[in-house]
Amino acid sequence: MSFHYVIVGAGSAGCLLANRLSSDPAIRVCLIEAGPPDRNPMIHMPFGLAALAHMRWLSWGYETDPEPQLRNRRLWWPRGRVLGGSSSINAMIYMRGHPQDYHDWARAAGPDWDWPQVRSIFKSLEDNRSIKDDHHGQGGPLTVSDLTQANPLSRAFVEAGHQLNHPENPDFNGAVQDGIGLFQVTQRDGRRWNAASAFLAPVRHRPNLTVLTKEQVLRVIFQGRRAKAVQLRDRTIEVLDGGEVILSGGAINSPQLLMLSGIGPGAHLRHMGLPVLQDAPEVGANLADHLDITVQAALADRTAIGIAPSFLPRAVRAAWAYLRRGQGEFTSNVAEAGGFVRSDSSRDRPNLQFHFIPAFLHDHGRSLSWGYGLTLHVCDLMPKSRGSISLASPDPMAAARISPNYLSHPDDLPVLLDGLKIARAITRAPALARHIARETLPGPAVTTDAQLEADIRARAETIYHPVGTCRMGLDPASVTDPQGRVRGVEGLRVVDASLMPQLVAGNTNAPTMMIAENIARMMLGRA
Numbered sequence: 092m093s094f095h096y097v098i099v100g101a102g103s104a105g106c107l108l109a110n111r112l113s114s115d116p117a118i119r120v121c122l123i124e125a126g127p128p129d130r131n132p133m134i135h136m137p138f139g140l141a142a143l144a145h146m147r148w149l150s151w152g153y154e155t156d157p158e159p160q161l162r163n164r165r166l167w168w169p170r171g172r173v174l175g176g177s178s179s180i181n182a183m184i185y186m187r188g189h190p191q192d193y194h195d196w197a198r199a200a201g202p203d204w205d206w207p208q209v210r211s212i213f214k215s216l217e218d219n220r221s222i223k224d225d226h227h228g229q230g231g232p233l234t235v236s237d238l239t240q241a242n243p244l245s246r247a248f249v250e251a252g253h254q255l256n257h258p259e260n261p262d263f264n265g266a267v268q269d270g271i272g273l274f275q276v277t278q279r280d281g282r283r284w285n286a287a288s289a290f291l292a293p294v295r296h297r298p299n300l301t302v303l304t305k306e307q308v309l310r311v312i313f314q315g316r317r318a319k320a321v322q323l324r325d326r327t328i329e330v331l332d333g334g335e336v337i338l339s340g341g342a343i344n345s346p347q348l349l350m351l352s353g354i355g356p357g358a359h360l361r362h363m364g365l366p367v368l369q370d371a372p373e374v375g376a377n378l379a380d381h382l383d384i385t386v387q388a389a390l391a392d393r394t395a396i397g398i399a400p401s402f403l404p405r406a407v408r409a410a411w412a413y414l415r416r417g418q419g420e421f422t423s424n425v426a427e428a429g430g431f432v433r434s435d436s437s438r439d440r441p442n443l444q445f446h447f448i449p450a451f452l453h454d455h456g457r458s459l460s461w462g463y464g465l466t467l468h469v470c471d472l473m474p475k476s477r478g479s480i481s482l483a484s485p486d487p488m489a490a491a492r493i494s495p496n497y498l499s500h501p502d503d504l505p506v507l508l509d510g511l512k513i514a515r516a517i518t519r520a521p522a523l524a525r526h527i528a529r530e531t532l533p534g535p536a537v538t539t540d541a542q543l544e545a546d547i548r549a550r551a552e553t554i555y556h557p558v559g560t561c562r563m564g565l566d567p568a569s570v571t572d573p574q575g576r577v578r579g580v581e582g583l584r585v586v587d588a589s590l591m592p593q594l595v596a597g598n599t600n601a602p603t604m605m606i607a608e609n610i611a612r613m614m615l616g617r618a
């Protein structure tokens with residue numbers, strides 16, 4: 092069991108890396124995933140997303156520490172624990188972020204991360220089945236398409252935005268990001284196109300690629316300062332001379348694994364009784380995430396996806412259309428529409444993102460809400476608050492401590508407050524208002540800024556985009572160099588969302604895949 096490359100975690104980044112690094116038959120690659128294969132049909136039927144929140148065996152199901160600015164609530168943080176990682180449980184929205192994001196990355200991590208370079212990578216990875224123009228790619232492994240059908244309420248949301256002078260945007264990854272519109276999704280023929288479908292399935296037959304599932308890596312083993320193997324429960328997987336261990340466990344697990352392996356803040360590791368191989372204070376630091384608040388309303392009609400006996404005939408038709416033709420309501424990614432706006436005109440890019448759901452959504456879908464409703468999410472795309480990942484215990488099977496520290500920066504609450512007001516205004520525009528019986532959240536009694544702020548503190552949740560906990564950078568304090576190589580040791584990289592020097596103004600799946608492709612090219616000498 093010796094390999095040139097041992098990749099830990101088969102998520103958005105890990106599946107892509109396994110594909111690229113095993114393209115040379117002489118290179119032996121092992122991809123190790125803690126979760127099971129992605130066989131559950133609820134993963135592949137897009138609307139199954141609603142059921143995935145209940146399938147705890149496919150998610151790490153983390154909880155944060157009590158959040159001081161959010162009334163000491165612990166927030167639920169799902170992360171995929173299955174082949175495909177979080178791309179197997181996410182909402183399938185295809186979003187690259189704003190060019191300005193990557194100008195910022197280039198300042199932090201050098202020109203390989205600037206927009207012209209990453210734009211060409213996004214295009215090369217893409218097989219856009221719906222938009223064929225200079226902004227998009229065809230023939231790549233990642234299928235992107237329009238929704239096969241959108242709920243009329245999602246279209247009403249777009250119209251409502253338009254009525255408030257937010258222009259309709261037919262392509263958030265095109266010439267401009269601002270505006271309101273329907274999202275494009277990582278789906279092929281009405282089915283989820285996760286990282287495993289895009290990158291792993293086509294190459295599973297390669298004799299030089301070994302994929303292990305239901306195997307959790309407990310730590311990296313070093314010889315001197317060089318990574319030589321990874322420890323599983325009952326055996327080790329070794330790296331051949333000159334090879335590498337690559338951590339692609341995501342923004343929570345990769346820094347946790349580094350710390351368990353002796354790389355992290357020295358005092359913290361000693362406190363945990365762990366030997367310190369490399370004192371790296373920034374491991375687990377710089378945690379950034381998109382905090383989100385919703386407006387919800389009960390409908391006067393049955394346009395939405397409802398939980399009600401009257402929805403049953405529609406559900407039967409939807410199941411039939413999905414099974415027969417890969418079409419119908421069960422191809423919905425639930426978060427069908429959305430958009431980007433600036434809370435004030437001085438911003439150099441949109442700093443608020445909407446996600447519109449033609450249904451009630453409570454507690455991430457974990458508690459069912461009867462009836463027909465709508466949910467409009469809004470999140471702060473450029474938060475200044477930073478949190479951390481640290482160890483709760485030296486036991487590798489114990490969850491890490493997640494302290495997002497939301498709203499700890501004084502600039503963040505006002506932005507979310509602006510967002511909540513804009514979201515509310517959109518739900519009150521005529522195109523949506525005619526469907527609505529009454530606002531249920533924040534609710535008509537909540538009107539003043541102080542009340543709305545209290546509402547945010549009481550209800551805000553993650554929209555699932557943690558990044559930055561193994562920040563890459565040109566500066567020596569960064570955890571990795573701009574190629575993901577962990578500073579202070581040899582033969583060890585991190586390649587996943589934890590590398591991001593800062594959040595992108597958008598969802599994080601495609602940017603994580605772009606990171607993996609960019610670094611794979613550097614490793615293969617094809618940059």
Ligand SMILES: Cc1cc2nc3c(=O)[nH]c(=O)nc-3n(C[C@H](O)[C@H](O)[C@H](O)COP(=O)(O)OP(=O)(O)OC[C@H]3O[C@@H](n4cnc5c(N)ncnc54)[C@H](O)[C@@H]3O)c2cc1C
Nearest residue numbers: 100102103104125176177181182183184308341588598600
């Ligand atoms: C509910 C939800 C909805 C989302 N919606 C969207 C969306 O619509 N659009 C979008 O762009 N982004 C979305 N995201 C975010 C996006 O999916 C993630 O940012 C992205 O998938 C992160 O990729 P990654 O490779 O860093 O980590 P992941 O994809 O999470 O992969 C990490 C993998 O490593 C495995 N692993 C971890 N530790 C170990 C270990 N010790 N040993 C072995 N294996 C290990 C995990 O089980 C997992 O499979 C969503 C995320 C969630 C959770």
